[in-house]
Amino acid sequence: xxxxxxxxxxxxxxxxxxxxxxSATLKAEPNKPADSNTPTADVNSATSKPAGDLVxxxxxLPKPQFVGTPxxxxxxxxxxxxxxxxxxxFYAPKGTTNVAFKKSVKSSDEQPIIGEIEMITDxxxxxxxxxxxxxxxxxxxxxxxxxxxxxIYAVVVWHYHKQPRVYKDVIVQIAGDxxxxxxxxxxxxxxxxNTLGLGAGKDRNYVETAxxxxxxxxxxxxxxxxCYSNGNNANDLNxxxxxxxxxxxxx
Ligand SMILES: [Ca+2]
Ligand SMILES: [Ca+2]
Numbered sequence: 001x002x003x004x005x006x007x008x009x010x011x012x013x014x015x016x017x018x019x020x021x022x023s024a025t026l027k028a029e030p031n032k033p034a035d036s037n038t039p040t041a042d043v044n045s046a047t048s049k050p051a052g053d054l055v056x057x058x059x060x061l062p063k064p065q066f067v068g069t070p071x072x073x074x075x076x077x078x079x080x081x082x083x084x085x086x087x088x089x090f091y092a093p094k095g096t097t098n099v100a101f102k103k104s105v106k107s108s109d110e111q112p113i114i115g116e117i118e119m120i121t122d123x124x125x126x127x128x129x130x131x132x133x134x135x136x137x138x139x140x141x142x143x144x145x146x147x148x149x150x151x152i153y154a155v156v157v158w159h160y161h162k163q164p165r166v167y168k169d170v171i172v173q174i175a176g177d178x179x180x181x182x183x184x185x186x187x188x189x190x191x192x193x194n195t196l197g198l199g200a201g202k203d204r205n206y207v208e209t210a211x212x213x214x215x216x217x218x219x220x221x222x223x224x225x226x227c228y229s230n231g232n233n234a235n236d237l238n239x240x241x242x243x244x245x246x247x248x249x250x251x
Contacts, residue, residue, distance in 0.1 A: 150247035
């Protein structure tokens with residue numbers, strides 16, 4: 001009697017288990033893409049092309065000053081390998097524009113060695129002499145006041161692209177106040193050993209090109225954009241040609 005009961009219970013359990021597996025498999029079905037040939041998010045772009053009302057940002061690049069892969073730059077650790085091809089378009093919601101154009105800029109060095117601080121948002125991104133600002137040695141920063149809060153999708157930074165260079169300790173932050181106390185968000189940080197004291201970053205060093213450095217800001221909300229650097233591989237000075245901030249007004 002006991003044995004039979006056990007056998008019945010065991011076979012009932014097996015039936016229940018099989019039923020559970022079958023229903024779990026059925027339940028899993030709806031999560032599969034309707035059509036496996038439909039491209040998924042990351043196929044078309046390194047920065048991912050999500051579905052919906054997203055369009056490439058209206059980014060216009062300056063004239064390149066050197067072609068091909070830049071020569072090896074000596075003495076820079078953790079250096080990113082150049083892409084070796086043009087960067088893929090960056091997608092953001094329709095209506096996203098460069099909201100930094102002609103906006104006011106402040107700097108830790110208000111009397112640049114070369115050029116004027118205003119040149120950082122004047123729309124001129126060319127590498128020619130007369131198009132770049134040169135700030136004093138070692139740790140410096142510039143802060144753009146967008147004048148209002150924006151959803152920020154990308155920040156593009158051109159330090160200098162007349163020759164391949166690597167700027168040191170590049171950090172880009174977005175905040176809600178000019179003193180960077182409220183809602184500070186770091187969107188790029190390659191100061192891996194915390195030289196600037198803002199926290200150690202995980203991003204890599206990179207070679208400047210005419211494409212500028214496009215940083216995915218992931219839609220964070222903020223009004224002030226601050227860029228830090230700490231000299232470059234050629235000298236201790238800091239340069240900016242242009243900084244663009246792609247966003248839409250925050251509601
Ligand atoms: Ca400029
Ligand atoms: Ca460092």
